[in-house]
Amino acid sequence: MSAPAAPTPSDHGHPLEESKFQIYVQIAMLLAVITGIEIVTVYLPFAKWLLVSVLVVFSAVKFLFVIFYFMHLRWDKPFCTILFFIGLILGGGTMFALLKLFGMANSIPLTSL
Amino acid sequence: MSSTAAAGTIDHHHDPTTSTGIPNKKLVMWAFLASDCMFFGCLISTHLIYRLHPPPGVPQARQVFSIELTSFSTFILLMSSLMMALAVNAIQKGNLRSLRSSLLTTIFFGCIFLGCQVYEFNNFVFEKHMTITNSILGTTFFTLTGTHGTHVAIGVFWLLLMYVRSFQPQDTDARPYWFLRNLLHIAVFIGAIVLTGYLLIWLAWAFQAGGFTLATLGKFAGANVLAAIADVACFLGIFRLGRTAGPYAFDEANAVDVEMMGLYWHFVDIVWIVIFTAVYLLEYI
Numbered sequence: 001m002s003a004p005a006a007p008t009p010s011d012h013g014h015p016l017e018e019s020k021f022q023i024y025v026q027i028a029m030l031l032a033v034i035t036g037i038e039i040v041t042v043y044l045p046f047a048k049w050l051l052v053s054v055l056v057v058f059s060a061v062k063f064l065f066v067i068f069y070f071m072h073l074r075w076d077k078p079f080c081t082i083l084f085f086i087g088l089i090l091g092g093g094t095m096f097a098l099l100k101l102f103g104m105a106n107s108i109p110l111t112s113l
Numbered sequence: 114m115s116s117t118a119a120a121g122t123i124d125h126h127h128d129p130t131t132s133t134g135i136p137n138k139k140l141v142m143w144a145f146l147a148s149d150c151m152f153f154g155c156l157i158s159t160h161l162i163y164r165l166h167p168p169p170g171v172p173q174a175r176q177v178f179s180i181e182l183t184s185f186s187t188f189i190l191l192m193s194s195l196m197m198a199l200a201v202n203a204i205q206k207g208n209l210r211s212l213r214s215s216l217l218t219t220i221f222f223g224c225i226f227l228g229c230q231v232y233e234f235n236n237f238v239f240e241k242h243m244t245i246t247n248s249i250l251g252t253t254f255f256t257l258t259g260t261h262g263t264h265v266a267i268g269v270f271w272l273l274l275m276y277v278r279s280f281q282p283q284d285t286d287a288r289p290y291w292f293l294r295n296l297l298h299i300a301v302f303i304g305a306i307v308l309t310g311y312l313l314i315w316l317a318w319a320f321q322a323g324g325f326t327l328a329t330l331g332k333f334a335g336a337n338v339l340a341a342i343a344d345v346a347c348f349l350g351i352f353r354l355g356r357t358a359g360p361y362a363f364d365e366a367n368a369v370d371v372e373m374m375g376l377y378w379h380f381v382d383i384v385w386i387v388i389f390t391a392v393y394l395l396e397y398i
Contacts, residue, residue, distance in 0.1 A: 020202050028195035032188060038390065039184050042397040051398050059390040063383050070198045071379045072372070075126045077135050080143050087147020091154030098158040 027069050034058050142373045146380045153384050156260060157391055160253035164396075167248040174250055175396045177241045179233070183393045186229045187385065190265075193222035194382040201375045207365040209279060213355070216276045219378065223269040224306055228313065230262045235314075254392070261388060264381050271374050273302050279363040280355070294354065301350035308344035312337060 038058050041051060068074045073081050128136040164174055200215035234255070237243045245255040277298045282288045316333055323329035334341070 021199065024195055024198045024202065028191060028198075031191050035184070035187055035191065035389075038394060039180065042180075042394050048398055052395065055390050055394055055398075059386055062386045066194060066379055066383050066386070070194055070382075071376055072126065072201075076139075077127065077133070079133055080135060080139070083140070083143045084147050084150075087144075087150040090147075091150035091152075094151060095154045095158040098155070099161060102162045 156257040163249040171248040283360040298354040305347035
């Protein structure tokens, strides 16, 4: 367990600390708006690949805003970002590999073949 | 544990006493979250592979899902993330009162999310006839969303413990029964959550079965008098136990504990962001 960090006078009264409240509220509103747009998007009469791409991009934007602002990665040491992205890339890679290896046809019950 | 750090004097992003410069608690949490990414990655991809081709008699995912309810749950979880971020911000400035109100709001939103999930599962099983055993879609869906719901429930419990911990007195010798008092605080909090959930589910079932009438409400009240009284007593207990005199041992030096819990809570939110798109929205395209 680490001991409490030593005081650093440079942080006292830092304007960024003061403005974080506004940043958090603005990001939360942005995330809510993006969620609303996502819901509307699924009903739009466009090609499936385009809609899926748009949804993936929106999800990625929401994901990145939460981890970099709400989870403080933007202000923390880069090692936290590296550590998390190792897991994220491994998890994403596993997802990609599984989806490539097993297509949708694998869910057809054997009894109906 | 106790510290008398003045508000705004601690660097919350760097810790010179560790070899990495990162507080150890925070580092452990990031490592855990990285491993949880792989866990949820497997569950989500399994659902995506097996979501189609249900056996005869079992509905397709789109016939089962309710986009309105899921959108509401998503919005609630996003707002709980905001409140969690504000809670961390509050304790980093040494503002205990703001921390407590933010934690209570986060707990409230977490409970709403869990309530929505209970309603959704109940609806899927008893109304839509999609169970965990009658199709692979049901198996993968309930495993994935159930695992996420369990994470949320653990998060709510952790928030509750942190809220109660913030009442630990600085001078424990002057208040020798503080630990028992905090245990009682946790008990009445859990009692209030469980009883309120029970009463709301009972009320929803009563209205579904008997319609939205005064007779149904009267029948509900008659059958649940004791539970309602116990629920009110629990809420009064929370209110009373939350009015203690300071000074408290919990202050800015404990910000890393709240931040670690916040990381877990935000992770639950980002997993839901992915589930909302990959599991729910994709079915409507």
